[in-house]
Amino acid sequence: MAPARFTMIVLxxxxxxxxxxxxxxxxxxxxxxxEQRSDVQIPLGESHxxxxxxxxxxxxxxxxxxxxxxxxxxxxxxxxGRAAVDAMWDELVGAGYHGRRAPFLTGFDAYMxxxxxxxxxxxxxxxG
Numbered sequence: 845m846a847p848a849r850f851t852m853i854v855l856x857x858x859x860x861x862x863x864x865x866x867x868x869x870x871x872x873x874x875x876x877x878x879e880q881r882s883d884v885q886i887p888l889g890e891s892h893x894x895x896x897x898x899x900x901x902x903x904x905x906x907x908x909x910x911x912x913x914x915x916x917x918x919x920x921x922x923x924x925g926r927a928a929v930d931a932m933w934d935e936l937v938g939a940g941y942h943g944r945r946a947p948f949l950t951g952f953d954a955y956m957x958x959x960x961x962x963x964x965x966x967x968x969x970x971x972g
Contacts, residue, residue: 851920852885852893855965856901856908860884862962863896869936870921870967872922915966918958922972932969933957 857863861879868874872894878884883897901908923932929947936959937943944958944966956970 851891852895852959853917854895855961855963856910857896857898857963859962860896860898865934866941866961867894867896869939869941870932870969885952886905890893911964915960915964918966918968919961920968920970922970925972926971929969929971933959936969 855863859883860883864874864878864884872886874884874886882899883895886894888894923929926947933943933947940958941962944960947955947957949955954970954972956968959967959969961967
C-alpha cells in the first residue's frame with residue numbers, strides 16, 4: 845500500500861469573510877470574491893492547499909463539537925527577519941486580532957509571536 849500524502853489543511857469557520865481578512869494580513873492571496881463564498885480553496889504550492897470552509901463540518905461531520913480550552917492546531921508563517929515579526933505583530937494586534945504572545949526568542953533561537961485567528965487557531969509568525 846502506498847503511504848498517505850499530506851495535501852491540505854482545512855480550517856472550519858463560522859465567518860469566511862472574517863477568516864479571509866485575517867489570512868490576507870499574512871499574505872495569503874485569495875480570489876477577489878472570497879468573502880462572498882461559503883468555502884475557498886487556495887493553492888499553497890507543491891500540491892498543498894488551504895481550505896477555509898463554513899459548510900464542511902455541518903455537511904460531513906454533523907457530530908463535530910468545536911474544540912475548547914485553546915487551539916488544537918498551530919499554523920506557522922515565516923517572515924524575513926525579526927523586524928518583520930514585530931511589524932506583523934503590530935499589524936495583526938492593531939487590526940483587533942487576539943495577540944496570544946508578543947514577539948519572543950525561543951530556547952531554540954527562533955524569534956516569533958503567536959496570534960489567534962478569528963476562530964481561535966493559533967498562528968505563529970516566525971523570522972526565517
